[in-house]
Amino acid sequence: MPIKRFVALLALILMSFSAHSKVYQCTDANGAVVFQGTPCAQEAQETELYKAKQGKFGFHPSWFVSPRVGGAVARCTDTGCVCKDNTYAYQQNLNTRLLNAMSSLQGSWRYYQMMFDRYIKVQKNGKASGLKKSLDDAACRVAVNQKTIELYYQEVSDSIINEHEMASSAVNRINDQCRQPNETGWTNSDRAKAWVKCRDRNRKAHNQANRLKREYSGYYFSLMQERKKLFSPRSQAR
Incomplete structure (x- = not known):
């Protein structure tokens, strides 16, 4: 097929899937390539093509797809989440709750991918039933972290950033009120005495x-670090 016709055909195919959040490029055992809006057959090689460059909250959408096997759906309240037969309790601190979910999402996907690879490998030998429960549990871990981020990211991340800025401004404001003199032999000067009195008066507020x-700097820098990781795509998408 001439290259121009192939490019035009590919464009039409991708446009036809514009209503879907994902497009899959499937390559079968014979090397034939098909583009479709549903996951490829298990025996086909799959490449997931994302319509959007960024997903929810600016994170790469590959972190928030549903695992192909497991059918995990997380239902969460203020105290925790339920997925299949598993219960996951939340930590009370909302900042820790969100940051743990952002960090754990990366680890839960790695664990799911490991279990998925093992499941597919033994499935060919007809011995996958023993791994299905482990794969379902791994899918639930992914789903719970995804749901937690979806529920809390906007509110909690805004709070962390605002509190960090306010705390930094408060320290700077107190430091500006009690500015240490920059002079030689200042110990007994009026400016030095005024600085000592100001420092002592504001010591409690300064501390x-x-x-x-x-x-809040700890929360802030952890948030920035985890957010940066989620801006990049996962190394694998299943």
């Missing part, structure tokens, strides 16, 4: 502001 800054 409290620094404590909050350290606390």
Whole structure:
């Protein structure tokens, strides 16, 4: 087929799937390539083509697809999530709850991929039944982390960023109120005495502001680190 006709045909195929969130490129054992809006057959090689460059919250959509095998659906409340026969309790601190989900999503996908590879391998020998429960559990871990991020990311991430900025501003504001003199032999000067009085008067507020800054800096930098990872695509998509 001439290259121009192939490109035109490919464009028409992709346009026909514009209503779907995902398009799959499937290559069968004979090397034939087919584009479709549903996952490929298990014996076919699959490449998932994402219509959007960014998904929810700017994260790459490959993190938020549903695992192909497992049929996991997470139902969550303020106390935790239920998926199939599994119950997952939430930590009370919302910041920790979100950051754990963002970090665990990466690990849960790696675990799912490992179990999926083992499942497909033994399935060919007709011995996959023993691994199905483990694969379902792995899919649930992915689904719970996805749902937790979906529920809490916007609210909690905004709170972490705002609190970090407010705590940093509070420290800077107190430091500006009590600016240490930059002069030689200043120990007994009026400016030095005024600085010492200001420092002592604001010591409690300064310590409290620094404590909050350290606390929210930890949350803030963890959020930025995990968010950066989720902006990039997963190495595998199943």
